[in-house]
Amino acid sequence: MSATHAPARIGSLWQQRIKTMREYEVVRDGNVFGAGFSNNVVFSSDYEQAHHQLDMLMEKHQDVPFHAIFSGTEVFNECGVCFSLKSRQSLKIPSLDPDRFRSEIMEDLTLVHGIGPRTQTRLRSKGFRTLSDLMQHPKFREYAHDVLTCLFGGDSAEIMDLIGWRHAKSHPSVLGTAGLHEPEDYVFLDIETLGLFSRPVVLFGIGTIENSNLEVHQYLLRDIDEEQAALMATLGHLSGDRPALVTFNGKSFDIPYVSDRLAYYGMGSLARIPHFDVLHFSRRRWKNQLPSLRLAALETDILGIRREDDIPGQMVPEFYEAYLRTGNCGPLIPVVEHNKQDVVSLALLFFYLLGETCGRL
Numbered sequence: 001m002s003a004t005h006a007p008a009r010i011g012s013l014w015q016q017r018i019k020t021m022r023e024y025e026v027v028r029d030g031n032v033f034g035a036g037f038s039n040n041v042v043f044s045s046d047y048e049q050a051h052h053q054l055d056m057l058m059e060k061h062q063d064v065p066f067h068a069i070f071s072g073t074e075v076f077n078e079c080g081v082c083f084s085l086k087s088r089q090s091l092k093i094p095s096l097d098p099d100r101f102r103s104e105i106m107e108d109l110t111l112v113h114g115i116g117p118r119t120q121t122r123l124r125s126k127g128f129r130t131l132s133d134l135m136q137h138p139k140f141r142e143y144a145h146d147v148l149t150c151l152f153g154g155d156s157a158e159i160m161d162l163i164g165w166r167h168a169k170s171h172p173s174v175l176g177t178a179g180l181h182e183p184e185d186y187v188f189l190d191i192e193t194l195g196l197f198s199r200p201v202v203l204f205g206i207g208t209i210e211n212s213n214l215e216v217h218q219y220l221l222r223d224i225d226e227e228q229a230a231l232m233a234t235l236g237h238l239s240g241d242r243p244a245l246v247t248f249n250g251k252s253f254d255i256p257y258v259s260d261r262l263a264y265y266g267m268g269s270l271a272r273i274p275h276f277d278v279l280h281f282s283r284r285r286w287k288n289q290l291p292s293l294r295l296a297a298l299e300t301d302i303l304g305i306r307r308e309d310d311i312p313g314q315m316v317p318e319f320y321e322a323y324l325r326t327g328n329c330g331p332l333i334p335v336v337e338h339n340k341q342d343v344v345s346l347a348l349l350f351f352y353l354l355g356e357t358c359g360r361l
Contacts, residue, residue, distance in 0.1 A: 040196070042312045050311045054319060054331055061330030066222065069329045070336070075219070079265075080229035085218040085336065089344050093183050093212060094355030101176040101358040105151065106130045108173070111166050113143045156180050156244065157274040170280040172357050178276050178350075179358035181244045183209040187237050188246045188350070190342040191254050192335060194317045200227045201261055202320050204234045205339040207347050214347050216340050220332070223324075228265050231258070238273065248295045248346050249279040278350050285353060299345040302352065310338055 025041045042050075061069065072085040105111070107130055109120040128134055131151075134144035150162050156177045163173045178186075188207030194200050204219040217237065219230035238245065247254050259270055282293050290301055299305040311319060311334045319331040 040314055042314050046312050047315070050315050050319075053309065053311065053334065054322060057330030057333060058322065058326070058328050061328055061333075064329065066329050069333065070220070072220075075229065075233050077229055077232045079232045079267075080226060082226040082230040082233060083220050083222050084233070085220060087216045087218075087340060089214040089216065089347075091209070091212065091214045091347060091351070093209070094351055094359040096179040096354065096358050097360040098179050098358065100360070101173075101179050102151070105163075105173055105176070106132065109134065111147050111162060112140050115140065155242075155274070157272065160274060168284075169277075170284040172281075172284070175276065175281050175353060176358045177274070178244060178246075178354055181242060181274075183212075185240075185242045185244045186246050186347075186350075187243050188214075188343050188347045189234075189250060189254055190248065190339060190346060191257065192313070192316045192320075192339050193257060194320065198260060198264075199317075200224050201230070201257065202227075202316070203335060203339050204230050205343040206234060206237045207343040208237060214344060216343050218336060218339060220336060227261065228267070231261060231265065231267060234258070235267075235270075238271065244274045244276065246276045246278065246346065246350050248342070248349075249277065251275060251277045251280070276350065278346060278353065281353050282349070285356075295342060295345055295349070298349055299341075303345065303348050305341075305345060305348075307341060309334060310341070311335070313338065313342075 028044050070083070070085060072083055075082050075084045109115050109123055109128065109131065110117060111131065112134060115123070123134075123137070123140075128137060131144050131148055134140045135148075137144070147162065150158055154162075159177045159180070160174050163171055163177070167173065186207075186209055188205075190205040191201045192203040192205075194202060200221070202221045202224075206217040206219075208215050208217070219233050221227055221230060237243075245255075255270065255275065262269060279293065279295075282298060286293060286298070286302075290297065292298075296307065296310075299307075316335050316338070319335050322331040323329060
């Protein structure tokens with residue numbers, strides 16, 4: 001990958017764009033109707049609280065140097081330099097049972113082309129209880145062979161595609177394929193950007209499992225021209241023997257966004273690896289039980305986590321712009337904390353759902 005360094009003026013140019021292109025709507029508290037027709041709204045009380053918090057941070061941290069607030073290290077690579085923050089979170093990882101997943105999937109005859117629920121019931125009444133049994137069926141044995149080859153010879157991405165094609169991308173068995181990975185394979189990703197489309201990513205949050213702890217790596221841009229180096233540092237976490245990506249709404253937002261930024265710098269494309277989007281599985285699990293399926297809502301309703309002094313993710317660009325404009329590092333503090341908690345809650349929610357799907361009974 002070649003290093004194409006951004007011009008120094010890019011920071012000031014993005015400051016101007018942020019001021020004139022706010023990408024969310026402020027609605028009054030309790031305005032469920034207004035919120036329902038916009039994917040990017042901030043309630044008025046949260047908006048006012050965030051601006052009050054911004055003013056206090058600016059006042060408190062005036063003339064305080066960056067290194068006095070953030071204890072991290074510089075990361076150098078062929079694309080330049082970026083700033084890295086690391087933290088650790090204890091994590092209870094459920095004991096997974098891959099044999100449970102394989103046993104359940106082997107009894108799903110509908111994975112075979114041409115077999116629906118009614119045909120499955122009829123085949124079971126004739127003694128064809130598993131996919132292996134279908135190897136003796138004159139009509140379905142060839143298709144069953146293909147399915148078994150995928151299940152026992154393919155990687156988890158191929159198995160996910162097979163199950164998703166026959167069922168749905170949010171099917172519990174799709175999530176169950178995550179149980180075929182070791183916890184150290186999982187890479188939890190969450191990004192903070194300067195907007196919804198084709199703007200720089202200002203913070204990359206990565207979570208990895210090490211010694212049963214969640215290690216959170218954050219690549220924070222001290223200036224916009226550090227984005228390319230931060231992109232390359234992030235890509236380093238997505239390589240390895242068997243990485244498995246975990247996001248929340250990442251299939252619609254984070255991954256297309258990162259791909260767009262890679263293309264902007266001519267850095268190629270993301271490798272195809274298994275991708276578990278927790279939003280999809282959360283919708284299937286709680287869509288008729290909970291009023292909101294946003295990550296912040298799920299972490300409260302399901303995990304019992306309540307954030308303090310958090311800012312709406314939609315307002316991250318304003319906080320970052322305040323930092324760029326003034327050099328005051330105070331506005332970066334809640335941005336970093338917001339991103340870190342998103343990574344932690346993502347991991348906790350993923351393991352909660354995974355434990356339900358293929359944990360040991």
